[in-house]
Amino acid sequence: MALQPTFEAVKEGDQIPTVTLNCDSQRLVLWAAGSGDYYQIHYDKDFAQATGLPDRITHGALKHAVLGRMLHEWVGEKGRVQRVACQYRGMDMIDKDLIAKGIITAKRTENGQNLVDLEIWTEDPSGQKTTPGTATVALP
Template identity: 30%
Template sequence: MAATVKYDDVEVGQEIPAADYPVRRVNLVMYAGASGDFNPIHWNERFAKTVGLPDVIAHGMYTMAQGGRFITDWVGDPGAVIDYGVRFSSMVVVPDDDQGTVIRVSGVVKEKLEDKRVVVALTVKSGDSRVLSRAQSVVQLA
């Protein structure tokens, strides 16, 4: 776990370095088991293509979870996330190869609030596509 981020050490405009989260189809199958979402668009290439998708796509909530993971990794305390919301703006296509794809998440501190809370805006991309928009979190800092 990362060191706990302190409110007094954070400034508005501060960038949080990007992190890459590799995604392979096995991750989607494991997520399906945990979430109960076994929609074949998330694991069956033939089915995904018959419904007009380019290939298997990651679960939206899986993608959202990688943004949450980024925040909790940065702050060092999963319980510090007060609020987290996103809009789904594009798909994360996961090819059937050994490399899969990557979800890249970065952040910037947008605002300092009372009670040692900050608003962090996230940029979440897969390749050149922004896959989450309006992604932001309110985080309680030490």
């Protein structure tokens, strides 16, 4: 387990540890079952191509969940993930790595809670940001 980050110690501009997930066909089928999203563009190549896509694409909500995982793993046992928001601007193709990243943009105290805002996103292996977003976590 990584060290517990604290509100006092973190600062604006800090980058949090990245998380990388390879999105092969097994991963996308695991996600289909885990999320209940069985839309065929994610696991049926013929179906995906018939809708005009070059191949199967990674589920948007899986990218959101990987961003959530990155935040959960960073905030430690005493932190809480409160808000995770992202937009699916670019498609991520099957079999590629999804790289989740985040940078602290603000620190604030609200109703006695120590809140940290972040800019978060996922990148594809070429470094293109396909899923930009924002998040809020509570730290001890």
